[in-house]
Amino acid sequence: MAYSQQLIDHYENPRNVGSLEKTDGTVGTGLVGAPACGDVMKLQIKVGVDGRIEDAKFKTFGCGSAIASSSLATEWVKGKTLDEAEQIKNTEIAQHLSLPPVKIHCSILAEDAIKAAIKDYRDKQQVADGKAAE
Amino acid sequence: MSVNGSSTNGQQVHEPVQVNGLRQDGQNQPQLPIYLDYQATTPCDPRVVQAMLPYFTEKFGNPHSRNHHFGWEAEEAVEKARRQVASIIGADEKEVIFTSGATESNNLALKGVAHFQKDRKNHVITTVTEHKCVLDSCRHLEMEGFKVTYLPVQQNGLIDLEQLKAAITDKTVIVSIMAVNNEIGVIQPLAEIGKICRERGVYFHTDAAQAVGKIPLDVNAMNIDLMSISGHKIYGPKGIGALYVRRKPRVRLDALIHGGGQERGMRSGTLATPLCVGLGEACAIAEKEMASEAERLTYLRDRMYNQFKERLPEVFLNGDLDQRIPGNLNLSFAYVEGEGLMMGIKDLAVSSGSACTSASLEPSYVLRALGVEEELAHTSLRLGIGRFTTEQDVDYAVEHIIESVNKLRSMSPLWEMAQEGIDIKSIQWAEH
Numbered sequence: 001m002a003y004s005q006q007l008i009d010h011y012e013n014p015r016n017v018g019s020l021e022k023t024d025g026t027v028g029t030g031l032v033g034a035p036a037c038g039d040v041m042k043l044q045i046k047v048g049v050d051g052r053i054e055d056a057k058f059k060t061f062g063c064g065s066a067i068a069s070s071s072l073a074t075e076w077v078k079g080k081t082l083d084e085a086e087q088i089k090n091t092e093i094a095q096h097l098s099l100p101p102v103k104i105h106c107s108i109l110a111e112d113a114i115k116a117a118i119k120d121y122r123d124k125q126q127v128a129d130g131k132a133a134e
Numbered sequence: 135m136s137v138n139g140s141s142t143n144g145q146q147v148h149e150p151v152q153v154n155g156l157r158q159d160g161q162n163q164p165q166l167p168i169y170l171d172y173q174a175t176t177p178c179d180p181r182v183v184q185a186m187l188p189y190f191t192e193k194f195g196n197p198h199s200r201n202h203h204f205g206w207e208a209e210e211a212v213e214k215a216r217r218q219v220a221s222i223i224g225a226d227e228k229e230v231i232f233t234s235g236a237t238e239s240n241n242l243a244l245k246g247v248a249h250f251q252k253d254r255k256n257h258v259i260t261t262v263t264e265h266k267c268v269l270d271s272c273r274h275l276e277m278e279g280f281k282v283t284y285l286p287v288q289q290n291g292l293i294d295l296e297q298l299k300a301a302i303t304d305k306t307v308i309v310s311i312m313a314v315n316n317e318i319g320v321i322q323p324l325a326e327i328g329k330i331c332r333e334r335g336v337y338f339h340t341d342a343a344q345a346v347g348k349i350p351l352d353v354n355a356m357n358i359d360l361m362s363i364s365g366h367k368i369y370g371p372k373g374i375g376a377l378y379v380r381r382k383p384r385v386r387l388d389a390l391i392h393g394g395g396q397e398r399g400m401r402s403g404t405l406a407t408p409l410c411v412g413l414g415e416a417c418a419i420a421e422k423e424m425a426s427e428a429e430r431l432t433y434l435r436d437r438m439y440n441q442f443k444e445r446l447p448e449v450f451l452n453g454d455l456d457q458r459i460p461g462n463l464n465l466s467f468a469y470v471e472g473e474g475l476m477m478g479i480k481d482l483a484v485s486s487g488s489a490c491t492s493a494s495l496e497p498s499y500v501l502r503a504l505g506v507e508e509e510l511a512h513t514s515l516r517l518g519i520g521r522f523t524t525e526q527d528v529d530y531a532v533e534h535i536i537e538s539v540n541k542l543r544s545m546s547p548l549w550e551m552a553q554e555g556i557d558i559k560s561i562q563w564a565e566h
């Protein structure tokens with residue numbers, strides 16, 4: 001299978017590999033996939049006071065396409081508001097990396113990871129707001 | 135002492151100077167990419183090609199032409215090849231028929247014997263780790279009404295002889311158990327299986343595509359009634375194989391391919407003289423060099439395995455180590471997905487048991503049959519070494535695999551969890 005230059009670049013020089021403090025209230029963590037299926041993505045966002053994603057990190061267990069999809073996802077969410085980040089579509093990821101058809105699920109997983117991280121952040125905020133209102 | 139450290143007192147130094155996994159001496163750099171997939175196929179030995187060449191051009195006769203020199207010349211070559219094939223398995227030349235490869239041999243052995251006996255017996259026994267061509271032939275027989283028992287294997291990949299004994303009934307026509315597994319290289323207890331089958335009066339067929347030339351085989355000592363052989367796994371050409379069919383006591387089978395009645399009616403069609411010659415020569419070379427080659431490959435295989443074990447935590451060997459051909463290593467590098475790893479070592483041609491590398495989305499059915507958990511099956515790599523693998527190749531491969539595994543583990547969420555002491559099984563994963 002011949003992979004695109006973009007995909008190979010993200011695989012060989014992955015952007016934003018690492019972890020953020022998951023107990024931090026400004027950090028949202030998305031963990032999607034399953035080890036038994038051969039891919040697991042952890043994507044984390046850190047949201048600034050202006051409501052924009054100021055940092056993003058990922059770690060991925062999976063094939064080259066999964067690693068590249070999550071690397072690209074962290075790059076794309078940075079600087080976006082949560083609402084903007086939520087609009088990122090798996091098809092855009094797949095197109096940018098020219099994923100072969102059998103690898104489309106990797107881009108779907110990346111989109112899921114973004115959504116899961118945003119949800120985790122929002123859940124945390126609600127709990128915090130609730131506490132503040134008490 | 136030489137500056138580049140490649141020799142002292144004329145002796146090979148086994149540990150060249152390395153920084154970041156790369157040789158500093160600039161010597162003995164292996165040629166890239168490195169082929170480490172000898173169970174998938176092997177290159178033709180140049181000696182094999184040399185032997186074949188005349189039979190494409192000046193000695194082009196039809197080996198079945200009985201009336202002139204061209205035919206006799208080709209026939210002579212084919213019969214010599216038949217003797218060479220017979221010799222490596224301790225058979226008589228009359229018991230060897232040429233086919234297009236082990237796939238056809240397996241089809242012919244299973245369907246041929248089952249069809250011939252269908253009015254008397256209807257039961258076939260095989261194992262769950264067979265090559266697809268055996269499993270699919272069995273499925274086909276099931277559709278025709280045969281019953282098939284798929285024996286499980288133990289954690290080391292070997293069958294339990296007691297389970298085999300228990301599975302045989304008076305309706306059992308044939309037991310088909312592979313000699314050496316293509317993914318994990320484990321060797322089944324052929325002599326014991328043969329003994330059981332002979333005592334119970336059922337035919338014993340073995341798919342020896344991965345075994346011929348790698349381990350000593352003797353159809354009589356092992357009570358083997360049918361044996362499949364493939365050319366391209368033993369440094370011979372692709373598109374040729376053989377089926378050993380015992381004559382005493384005689385095994386009878388229905389042909390799959392009908393026509394001119396060649397190969398004693400069991401396989402019609404004009405024999406491909408150059409390919410037969412190639413298979414014969416490949417067998418002759420393998421027979422002569424088996425012992426020394428096994429010793430050399432064992433050294434290289436152990437060298438690889440020991441490096442991985444010493445330098446990486448959580449590396450697991452799939453399949454038995456002792457009952458194994460020398461040229462195979464199948465390892466799971468926990469927390470690193472196999473296809474992701476293969477992309478990181480693109481100078482190395484290897485295979486993975488990961489689902490991503492196959493057309494289906496299931497990880498290797500062979501590893502699953504050993505009880506290897508799905509997540510570990512996804513992290514497996516098959517390293518197959520052979521006649522043309524050098525020590526430099528092996529050392530280069532080890533360095534690159536270790537480097538890649540370390541890099542990918544540092545970006546694996548599962549590795550991170552394991553380091554934090556989180557049990558991966560305690561998490562509710564959304565299976566997708």
Ligand SMILES: Cc1ncc(COP(=O)(O)O)c(C=O)c1O
Nearest residue numbers: 235236237265316341343344364
């Ligand atoms: C164990 C085993 N059986 C059968 C085959 C099929 O052999 P061939 O390619 O000669 O048809 C192979 C090779 O893929 C094999 O490894």
